Each structure stands twice: as C-alpha cells, then as structure tokens.
Amino acid sequence: MTNLEIFVTSPARRNVTYKCRITRDKKGVDRGIYPTYYLHLEKDEEQRVFLLAARKRKKSTTANYLISIDPTDLRRYGNSFIGKVRSNALGTQFTVYDNGENPKKSWVIGGSVRQELAAVIYDTNVLGFKGPRKMTVLIPGICDAENYRRQEIRPLLEQECILERWKNRKADDLIAMHNKTPIWNEDTQSYALNFHGRVTQPSVKNFQIIHDADPKYIVMQFGRTGYDAFTMDFRYPLSALQAFGIAMTSFHGKIACE
Numbered sequence: 001m002t003n004l005e006i007f008v009t010s011p012a013r014r015n016v017t018y019k020c021r022i023t024r025d026k027k028g029v030d031r032g033i034y035p036t037y038y039l040h041l042e043k044d045e046e047q048r049v050f051l052l053a054a055r056k057r058k059k060s061t062t063a064n065y066l067i068s069i070d071p072t073d074l075r076r077y078g079n080s081f082i083g084k085v086r087s088n089a090l091g092t093q094f095t096v097y098d099n100g101e102n103p104k105k106s107w108v109i110g111g112s113v114r115q116e117l118a119a120v121i122y123d124t125n126v127l128g129f130k131g132p133r134k135m136t137v138l139i140p141g142i143c144d145a146e147n148y149r150r151q152e153i154r155p156l157l158e159q160e161c162i163l164e165r166w167k168n169r170k171a172d173d174l175i176a177m178h179n180k181t182p183i184w185n186e187d188t189q190s191y192a193l194n195f196h197g198r199v200t201q202p203s204v205k206n207f208q209i210i211h212d213a214d215p216k217y218i219v220m221q222f223g224r225t226g227y228d229a230f231t232m233d234f235r236y237p238l239s240a241l242q243a244f245g246i247a248m249t250s251f252h253g254k255i256a257c258e
Contacts, residue, residue: 063087096245135179199223
C-alpha cells in the first residue's frame, strides 16, 4: 500500500479535524452528465494536497461512483481504483465499498471479497417538501482503538450487509450517526447550520453528521462554497475514503426524497 492509500483508508487521528475541498469538473464530453470530483486536503490557505477523485459510471442502472487515488486513472480495473459508491434504484440508500470484488462473482474467495465501509440512508420525504433531508450514516465500529483498526465487514450474503443488519436490528458492531437538524432562518428564508465560515452558500446538499451520544461533536460536515466548489471536513472515526463516499451520496438526485 502507498502512503496515500494508507492515509485515505485509515480512521482519522483523534483530536484532528481534516479540512478538505471538493471541486466538480463538468467540462468536456459527457462531463455534464458524468462529472469528475476531486478531493484535496487543505494544508494551509495556499497549499492543497490531492487525496481522491471520483466519477459517475456510465451504463449503470443505479448511481455508481468509482473512487481512485489517481486523478488521471478512474478505471474500474486500474491500479488506482480504491473504492466505489452504489445506490438502490430510488437513490435513497447507498453503500460505500473498498476495491474488493462482488461476492456474487463465482471466482471470488476470502480476502478479495469487498468490504463495506459505510451505508447512508436518506429518509423518504412523502410530502414533496424541499427542506432538509434526514440522513442516517452507518459505519463499521472500531475494534482496536489504539491502532485505529475498524471492524471488517465483508458480506457474502445479503443479510450480512450493513443496510440489512440495520433493518434487522443486528447493528451491535456498527456506529450509527445522523445529520444535525438545520434551523429555519427567517432572514435568509432557508434552513441553516453553523458551519463556522466553512460553508458560504445555502443548499439542501449541506449537512453535518453527529453521533447521538455527543451531538456537539461534529464527525463530518459538507457544504457548498460555489457552483462547483464544496468543503468537506471530517474527524475520527471516519476515514477520508468513507467521508468522500458519504459526500458523493449528496450529489445524487434522490427521486423519493425530493
């Protein structure tokens, strides 16, 4: 594993907030429909370090994003492929995977089966209300806090998947988080959260993720700063890959949530 690969897949160090930027590139053939997203870590105001890139896959029946550690190589079987995000048909439930293989492929054995790194559930908005969307974020628990190691979830059967475990209340080894409820701002006539200057434009895509046990500890925040510019900040226990995958789910239009 390269140093970059280790960094983006490992849980964040405790007591550190990693401040990042996401830029969306819609230029070029097909980019309007299939844009590319670039994640950079902010070292300081002038310097940014590339971490990850993602693009929406063509010829896929559901939302499907490939994630790579090389901005020039976004192929499924390229050496830089590190993860992917997949949705259900309605775009209301998402799973973030590593670069392992689908267990349904007959030749896949043991360690090459893909790991589930996160799942995101957007609550259906039955009233057609354009307000903030409710999110539930599920990630594998940390099994070795001292060495920053998380539980490995490599489902061979559907009932072993994170989403199915959550539905069947078999979630002991999962960490469940939710988005912070925005407050209506009369002045701006929009729902707002306090992003401490990191987010500058109102959008239904903006969110902050918290754990119910400690609502003041913001695990992740994401929001718009320009038409194709966003900030994404994350903390322990998320990794950069998990946070970027969760951010990707916000870019996808959700049929049942609008």
